Amino acid sequence: MDSAEANKQITYLRAQVARHDELYYRHAKPEISDFDYDRLKRELADLEVQFPPVAADESVTQRVGDDRTEGFARVKHRQAMTTLDNTYDEAELREFHARLAKALGTEDLAYTVEPKIDGVAVSLTYEHGRLTRAVTRGDGEEGDDVTANARTIRGLPPTLHGQPVPALIEIRGEVYLSVEEFRRINQLQEEAGEAHYANPRNLAAGTLKQLDTQLVASRRLEVVLYGLGHCEPPVADSQSGFQAQLAAWDLPVVEKFWAVRGIDAVCGAIRELDQRRRGFAFGTDGAVVKLDSFAQQAHKGVGYRGMGADGRAEAARKLSPRWACAFKFPPDRAETWVRNITIQVGRTGALTPVAELEPVLLAGTTVKRATLHNADEIARKDVRVGDAVLVEKAGEIIPAVVAVLVSKRPAGSAPYAFPQQCPVCTTAAVRVEDGVVWRCPNPQCxxxxxxxxxxxxxxxxxxxxxxxxxxxxxxxxxxxxxxxxxxxxxxxxxxxxxxxxxxxxxxxxxxxxxxxxxxxxxxxxxxxxxxxxxxxxxxxxxxxxxxxxxxxxxxxxxxxxxxxxxxxxxxxxxxxxxxxxxxxxxxxxxxAGLRPTPPAESGSGLAGKVFVLTGTLPTLTREEAAAKIEAAGGKVSGSVSKKTHYVLAGDEAGSKLDKARALGVPVIAEAEFLRLLG
Ligand SMILES: [Zn+2]
CATH class of the missing domain: 1.10.150.20 (5' to 3' exonuclease, C-terminal subdomain)
Known part of the structure; x- marks a missing residue:
């Protein structure tokens, strides 16, 4: 390739990466898999190294995506949120270690190996032990304020329990939807005759950016914390020590991380993680390897890429730590071919195209069918009968056709023509305005x-x-x-x-x-x-x-x-x-004698249930909460006992909370309480 060609290719790849960044970070609607995205970005980065004159500062390979959207206040991070270098290759991981060993003058380095969570990055600020802010990564320097939405996350304590309580700390983590919750939401979609969501990460990202907090609360987001941003005074001197401190504060942490010495042990831990990851509550697509010691992380010659000679960052969005690296597992993928494309007719008449595949073994199960989502998706990917395709199962999700292998396309194939009529009753299909779904309008279909x-x-x-x-x-x-x-x-x-x-x-x-x-x-x-x-x-x-x-x-x-x-x-x-x-x-x-029974007057599931209120709730006053409990047939009591059914806890909950924990009484936050009320 000569430099003119390289230039052209670089311009093309930059536009592609920028477009996919926008789709992924801002709209949470990626069109390609992470694996393909990483490959695109890698090809671009390699070209930019090979042809340095055209590798300008502003290349998309040098920055993290930007998730900021309209409708949210913007907040500057006290310490920038960086992004990690990715690799799918063990040799590159060993090179990462070799660079650190050289800079630090020893092979004997302590590392942590943690699951890489497939969620949405968030930074939480606790001031004097109270959660005051939740902010998305944004462009790394400044993100969107999603505090109200983060407060609906179950399992996220509004206060830090135990000592020490720093004056101010930024804790980084990942918001996600569990596989189970993702299935529940899709079940509801199905019951309501609506389209399925394609993957939990995108739904979590979309949910965290909803302006309607009620809707956010109705989807049970979860969070897992693992990273340290700005902190005064310091609370730990290593990543493993910080993980232990997070657990001591009663914050949600990963089920397992590995503290190991040397690169061979790192590789062993990654293999073990790969074996166990399907049992985790969150989707995991890799491992994050970090130099354990904070002192070593800050050592001259380690630090951050994008840091000037004076130790100041040129721009946070260009920062990426040299002391950490993400090792990603290749996705579960298989090649097969499309025997036929059929149309499924749903209860509401929605026509869903399905690829009937030559059966293929994928992640331990035989896959015979894969959804093609809708007519627009088929057209965009240009999937045709007879095509060789790659099918992928990301996490526990229904298999999808991710790519057509055009080079293997049989001669004389034609683009798929989406049927203009219902395949069952032949009534002309209709498309509701602004929708992507074609429907059979015949009520007698x-x-x-x-x-x-x-x-x-x-x-x-x-x-x-x-x-x-x-x-x-x-x-x-x-x-x-x-x-x-x-x-x-x-x-x-x-x-x-x-x-x-x-x-x-x-x-x-x-x-x-x-x-x-x-x-x-x-x-x-x-x-x-x-x-x-x-x-x-x-x-x-x-x-x-x-x-x-x-x-x-x-x-x-x-x-x-x-x-x-x-x-x-x-x-x-x-x-x-x-x-x-x-x-x-x-x-x-x-x-025909149908005589349905209305719900009992004395309220629904709360009839006879005893509640104790403690702390300040995010939106309800105590009086309002009590009125709601009583209207639903429940009772409010002043003290926690074995007869208490629920403790409804808000910010600054005191001894009642400790007593509830000691007695094993369920403690719920306002969002969960509102769900109980229905
Ligand atoms: Zn029909």
């Missing part, structure tokens, strides 16, 4: 009918014993049901011919259906499959309106007033009940 009935009978709705997908299919196939109403008209005689010696089965199924006629109102509301209405919203509606008739007649103004209901949800509910076919369905359900 057999696939939608099948999925609606499955949903109605499922665990989260009527929970009809023995009425799973297979039986629903069987009943549909024999023409015994056409809608959810028909379930209540089934008879034992109709079922008998379906199975050999099926008397017991038929009797049990009919009894199970009959037993659910008086089920909870919210289960029926949820089971109706109203767009935007998942289990939580169904419970809100049941509590507020207490009958299907009242709900059907509720004006939109009353719906909007429900806590947590936006205009979108209210409008969706209103539109559903305005439709004559749905009104007819309700009449038929009531005629």
């Amino acid at each position: 057999p696939e939608k009918v099948r999925r609606r009935i499955e949903h109605f009978a499922s665990k989260g709705c009527l929970d009809i014993d023995g009425l799973g997908e297979e039986i629903v299919d069987l009943l549909l196939h024999h023409g015994l049901i056409k809608s959810i109403v028909d379930l209540f008209h089934l008879t034992v005689d109709q079922l008998l011919p379906l199975k050999k010696s099926g008397e017991v089965w038929a009797g049990n199924l009919i009894a199970a259906i009959a037993a659910r006629r008086g089920t909870d109102l919210w289960r029926v509301i949820h089971g109706l499959g109203i767009p935007q209405v998942g289990a939580a919203s169904a419970k809100d509606l049941a509590r507020t309106f207490r009958s299907l008739d009242a709900l059907a007649a509720a004006p939109e103004a009353d719906l909007v007033r429900i806590d947590g209901f936006g205009e979108k949800t209210a409008a969706a509910v209103r539109a559903w009940f305005a439709e004559e076919t749905n009104r007819a369905l309700l009449r038929e359900l009531l005629a």
Whole structure:
């Protein structure tokens, strides 16, 4: 390559990296995997070294991304938040050690090896032991103030417990969504007929940047802390000592880190981490290796890249520590080919494209299908039937097609044409304005009918014993049901011919259906499959309106007033009940003997529960909190005992908190309390 070509390539790569930085940091919507991003950046960095004249100061390889967005106050970090050099290669890790050994004059160096958490970096400031601020990394020098959102994070103590309490300390960590919570949120999305979120890191980043604190609290963000920023007076003289201090303060820390000597032990620890990482609560895509001693970190010749001769940083966004390095594990990836692209029809009619793959072993499981998300995604990646593709499983996420191997594309292949009609009922598909999802609008679409009935009978709705997908299919196939109403008209005689010696089965199924006629109102509301209405919203509606008739007649103004209901949800509910076919369905359900039970008047899950309040809550006064508890049927008591069900603790909680811990009484923060109230 000559320098003109190199120049061109560098310009191209810089634009690419800048674009992906923007997508990742600012919009939390990356289009390529971390692995591909790192490769792009590495190619650019190598070229810039090879052709130094064009490697100007402002290259994207010399800076961290920038997550700052509109709507948040900006706060300067007291000590810059730096970024780590990455490697996927053990030889490079050994070079990292060799450089340090040379600078420090000894091979015998102590290191820590910690899990690299796939979350969103955050800096917490505690002043005299009280959490006063949470700030995102931003551009490294200045980030967004997300304190209100961080306060909703469970497991993040508003105060430091134990000694010593520094006058001021910046503690760095990572905000994440657990795999379990990520699944729960996607389950809710599915129940509400909405699209899945693609990965927990992006959802955590998007959530931390929400302006609606209520919404943030409804997603259970978590945090893990590991790093030290500015601190006065000093509290530790090594990374391992600082980790121990974090744990002593009762702050959330990594389940395991390794304190080892020498580079061979570092490599051993990384292998052990790789074995254990799937058991961690957070996603882990690598290991962070740090020189343990703070004195050695500050040694002349170690320090930071981007630091001038006078010891001052030219710009924090160019800083990266020479005493730390991230070793990343390659993603779980496999090559296979696309046998076919099929379209799945959802309960709400959403048409989701799926790649039917030649089965391939990936991270211990056989993968046969991968989601292609939507029509725009297929077009962007240009996935075609017959293409060789790379599939990837990042963390515990459903496999996705990450790239097409265009060089292996068979001759004569054509771009995939997204069907203009429902593959099941052939009705012309429609695309809602501003949405990316195509839908089948036909209310009688057999696939939608099948999925609606499955949903109605499922665990989260009527929970009809023995009425799973297979039986629903069987009943549909024999023409015994056409809608959810028909379930209540089934008879034992109709079922008998379906199975050999099926008397017991038929009797049990009919009894199970009959037993659910008086089920909870919210289960029926949820089971109706109203767009935007998942289990939580169904419970809100049941509590507020207490009958299907009242709900059907509720004006939109009353719906909007429900806590947590936006205009979108209210409008969706209103539109559903305005439709004559749905009104007819309700009449038929009531005629079939459905008599749902409204929630008990004495409040919901809090009836009879005893609360003790302590400390200052972030938004509620004590009086307001007490009123809410009593309105929900609970009681407020002045002192903690074994009969206390919950201690609701805010900032500066005192001895009541210690007593609760001693007695093993659950301690909850305001956000969790509001969730309990529903
Ligand atoms: Zn259809």
